[in-house]
Amino acid sequence: MTAPPIDIALPNGVSYAQPTGLFINNKYVPGTGDTFVVLNPSNEDEIVTLQGASTSDVDLAVSAAREAFDGEWSELPATARVDLLLKLVSLIERDRELLAGIDALDNGKTFNAALNADIAASINVFKYYAGAADKLSGSTIETNPDKLAYVLREPLGVCGQIIPWNYPFMMLAWKVAPALACGNVVVLKPAEQTPLSALYFGKLIAEAGFPPGVVNIIPGLGSVAGKALAEHMDVDKIAFTGSTATGRAIMQSAASNLKNITLECGGKNPSIVFDDADLEQAVKWCHLGIMDNQGQVCISTSRIYVQEGVYDQFLRNFVDVTREHNRLGDPFDSETWQGPQVSKPQYDKILSYIEEGKQCGARLLYGGAKLSSKGYFIEPTVFADTTEDMKIVQEEIFGPVVVISKFKTFEEVVAKANNSAYGLAAAVFTENIKTGHRLGRKLQSGMVFINSSGDAHFGIPFGGYKSSGIGRELGQYALDAYTQIKAVHVNLGRKL
Numbered sequence: 001m002t003a004p005p006i007d008i009a010l011p012n013g014v015s016y017a018q019p020t021g022l023f024i025n026n027k028y029v030p031g032t033g034d035t036f037v038v039l040n041p042s043n044e045d046e047i048v049t050l051q052g053a054s055t056s057d058v059d060l061a062v063s064a065a066r067e068a069f070d071g072e073w074s075e076l077p078a079t080a081r082v083d084l085l086l087k088l089v090s091l092i093e094r095d096r097e098l099l100a101g102i103d104a105l106d107n108g109k110t111f112n113a114a115l116n117a118d119i120a121a122s123i124n125v126f127k128y129y130a131g132a133a134d135k136l137s138g139s140t141i142e143t144n145p146d147k148l149a150y151v152l153r154e155p156l157g158v159c160g161q162i163i164p165w166n167y168p169f170m171m172l173a174w175k176v177a178p179a180l181a182c183g184n185v186v187v188l189k190p191a192e193q194t195p196l197s198a199l200y201f202g203k204l205i206a207e208a209g210f211p212p213g214v215v216n217i218i219p220g221l222g223s224v225a226g227k228a229l230a231e232h233m234d235v236d237k238i239a240f241t242g243s244t245a246t247g248r249a250i251m252q253s254a255a256s257n258l259k260n261i262t263l264e265c266g267g268k269n270p271s272i273v274f275d276d277a278d279l280e281q282a283v284k285w286c287h288l289g290i291m292d293n294q295g296q297v298c299i300s301t302s303r304i305y306v307q308e309g310v311y312d313q314f315l316r317n318f319v320d321v322t323r324e325h326n327r328l329g330d331p332f333d334s335e336t337w338q339g340p341q342v343s344k345p346q347y348d349k350i351l352s353y354i355e356e357g358k359q360c361g362a363r364l365l366y367g368g369a370k371l372s373s374k375g376y377f378i379e380p381t382v383f384a385d386t387t388e389d390m391k392i393v394q395e396e397i398f399g400p401v402v403v404i405s406k407f408k409t410f411e412e413v414v415a416k417a418n419n420s421a422y423g424l425a426a427a428v429f430t431e432n433i434k435t436g437h438r439l440g441r442k443l444q445s446g447m448v449f450i451n452s453s454g455d456a457h458f459g460i461p462f463g464g465y466k467s468s469g470i471g472r473e474l475g476q477y478a479l480d481a482y483t484q485i486k487a488v489h490v491n492l493g494r495k496l
Helices: 055-070 078-094 096-107 111-132 168-181 196-208 222-231 244-254 279-295 311-325 344-359 410-417 433-442 475-481
Strands: 006-009 015-018 022-024 027-029 035-040 045-051 139-141 147-155 158-162 185-189 215-217 237-241 260-264 270-273 303-307 363-366 381-384 401-407 425-429 447-450 483-491
Touching: 006 045, 015 096, 015 196, 022 055, 022 196, 035 096, 055 158, 055 185, 055 215, 055 222, 078 096, 078 111, 078 168, 078 196, 096 111, 096 168, 096 196, 111 168, 111 475, 158 168, 158 222, 168 185, 168 196, 168 237, 168 475, 185 222, 196 215, 222 237, 222 244, 237 244, 244 260, 270 279, 270 410, 279 311, 279 401, 279 425, 303 311, 303 410, 311 363, 311 381, 311 401, 344 381, 344 401, 401 410, 410 433, 425 433, 433 447, 475 483
Parallel strands: 158 185, 158 237, 185 215, 237 260, 270 303, 270 425, 303 401, 381 401, 425 447
Antiparallel strands: 006 015, 022 027, 022 215, 035 045, 139 147, 147 483, 363 381
16 A cells, blocks of 8 residues: 655645655555644645654564665675765755755745755765765774784664754755665654655655665654654664754663664854954854754854953844844745744744743843744844843744843853853854864864854764764764674684
């Protein structure tokens, strides 16, 4: 039995057949779990109702993956994995505008951002790991003349991957590409808010010629499909991106069989502007650092500390840039820079934090209101003169809301920046490179940007300290995350 596709017309006039169901063994099959509605956050209209994966469906997907790993997939030479990944790259490039349109439709991000940032970055990620697939190697270790010792780098096996809604296709690329390059198989659960591009990706997997079972895609509720995947005794690894609270639950579930885990969780990231910074550039980068993707970015620099000598000027300039730049509207309109928030729960959560900011004594400089009667649009919101004890300073809002306060000394701003349960990213703006490097060493963050913000690259490790997660993605570090090391000891003549 197969799950039939449905015809969807995108707002830009492009129509396509959207796969439904679950993608298992290179076929779309009906789910047997709870149904859920995928909405267009721009107008709150229903796009499609899907039937998600049940616990038994997760079992089927994991069994398909295990059979593939133990069978044909493991017998393929590394060069064959390279060819398959490169074929997949060509198919993503062919359908890049469609994939961007799908993400703009069910996420609310602008089509331009989805096409020129998300899908473009995803293509680079797949190219990077296609190039790495036949270059994995072990080593030999010198011991003594009677012994040969060598190290093998081997795939982990069945990898469960749970991706978020803020970058639907790009997060898929970050996880699927290195896993396949290393010879693993995948069971992927996309976010229930934004499952459509992941489901379409299944068509590309089959068209590229991957053996059945190598990639399986199981949309469904996190509390059902995600939990079952994390707990599954035949899953060897869980890779998760999402909130810290869910990351903790995933970690507990993964303890069922001591799975290998990679967790990329939340952030409440500082941006620090010194008196000697190029103020115009600092303002523009700080604005991008929080307002990009409707503020729905784990590395968004949502709390800004400005040295007292330029504080007032920074506030004026930041409000001016926000007013000029954040053009809200239809994600498919080329003039739009900020689309809607992804969902009603996220929309309501952000508005509650804005109200909290107003009530706690923060100075509202700009925005702070919801817009329109339809769609989840929120004005970009700027608070100033905030203090460290405020919820809007300590808690991740994940929306277009920034808090700004002043500092005097280097030591003071180090203490404030590190006063957080999170440690994902931080940005520093100064023309004194010594100050930049010195502060970079002091900050408790997995990533530090000096005179930029949110500057991710497929070859550079991505991940955080403290409650921001465990492990790293991208670059050579993701190859470590999807392989395990085996030591082989060979006795060449030693006798007892």
